[in-house]
Amino acid sequence: MSAASKNARCALATFFATVQAHEGLQVAGMTDTSLERIQIHQLRVGVFVHLDLHWTQHPFQFGSFLVKNEAQLAQLHALGLSHIYYSPKRSEVVPLPVDEPGMQGEAALPEEVEDRPGSSTEEAARTGAGPPPRDTRRQLADQQASLERCERQFSEGSRRLRQVLQTARSNPLEACAVATEQVVSMVGQVEGIDNVAIRLLSEKSGQETTLHPLNVTVLSLLLGRALGFDALQLGHLGLGAMLHDVGKAELPDRVRWRDDNAPPAERKIFREHVGHGVTIGKRMGVSREVLEIIAQHHEQADGGGYPAALRGTAISALSRVVSLVNQYDNLCNPGNPAQACTPHDALALIFARQRDAFDAATLAAFIRMMGVYPPGSMLQLNDERYALVVSVNSDRPLKPRIVIHDASVPADDLMVIDLEEHAALGIQRAVKPLQLPRAVFDHLSPRKRMCYFFERSLEPGVGAAS
Secondary structure, three states, rough: OHHHEEEEEEEEHHHHHHHHHHHOOOOOOOOOOOOEEHHHOOOOOOOEEOOOOHEEEEEEEOOEEEOHHHHHHHHHHOOOOOEEEOOOOOOOOOOOOOOOOOOOOOOOOHHHOOOOOHHHHHHHHOOOOOOOOOHHHHHHHHHHHHHHHHHHHHHHHHHHHHHHHHHHOOOOHHHHHHHHHHHHHHHHHHHHOOOOOEEEOOOOOHHHHHHHHHHHHHHHHHHHHHOOHHHHHHHHHHHHHOOOHHHHHHOOHHHOOOOOOHHHHHHHHHHHHHHHHHHHHHHHHHOHHHHHHHHOOOOOOOOOOOOOEEEEHHHHHHHHHHHHHHHHHHHHHOOOOHOOOOOOHHHHHHHHHHHHHOOOHHHHHHHHHHHOOOOOOEEEEEEOOOOEEEEOOOOOOOEEEEOOOHHHHHHHHHOOEEHHOOOOEEEEEEHHHHHHHHHHHHHHOOOOOEEEEEOOOOOOOOOOOO
């Protein structure tokens, strides 16, 4: 056996072993018998905590640390945990009593004005005439911490993917190892979240050259999860999604983006990226399942795809996922931003005009997962206000989480509203960004590029506003 083959097999063996390790993940330090379990609201500054989470699932440098300030408290609450472990020996203070929830250092609001509908405190928070009440401040801190964690993880994935694309031809085995490490991390995160949401990120996240393959990876893993794929299947799916366009590195710059209006000769050159990708994938030593995804990500269920015009079940189950997600992201994030569809229109177009091109069960699961109004959709509500969809819980897709235009509140301080908790608040219609009043457009800043990641869905009542 050649050295390259041995290295490739080692890379795959590491991949399988790491996936299995994630299935039974144990955090270092959790064998400490001195640790005690407390409710999350008992936390206070000075408590030494141990997080029973993978490093990708929290924003801290280490999984065990002394809580030093209120910002760290807010980030810990944003994780959505009901309980947490702490070390009595290493803590500087004892946790709060069970019957005294609240943030250390913040006085309780007077009982007669504490966040009751119509109270002066609530009115001041709503109009911006005074500081928001404590619970509102906590919710704002929680939602901001969660968003920052998603953006940081997306940016780290973008950095690694850029390294993969830069070295795939010159050092394919190293590129495979880096890609595998990133995918295993993402699989572990998706598997570790019981109640997952699809989060819209800001356009500053990641790099433009890696946005498409990383978006396809994120959404493919979520769709694979919704379809019931196990950790090993998710590993193959994630790696295939991440590498599906790796062959574009062999194309001239001018034809690396699909353009259905390009001359036939350029369209023919573009289609050659599939074969180039399979060749690079073989050099990287990826599995048969991953090679199938690279080879089949432009195949269509009705036989209208390429390069082999495969039909139906001749396309692998994993490839059917990537083919669909790839089309959705290409509609939202085309090479020419002027041709971009809104997320709502992209989903509607696929369902109305292209559904025969995709496996019916896969498409149904994707629509359930994304909801009628995917993250990034602009809405007009039944009270005539405008809103931006920022998150969709895959378990409650018809009730997205939104931010509503309010000129009196800075954009970064808009409270995320969970429509599931507001029966009287409904969606009147989806709106194209150019249809928005100028003041609304400037305030809500509709995304020109859609950028997604997954996050732990907040429990009902967290991050909602009346």
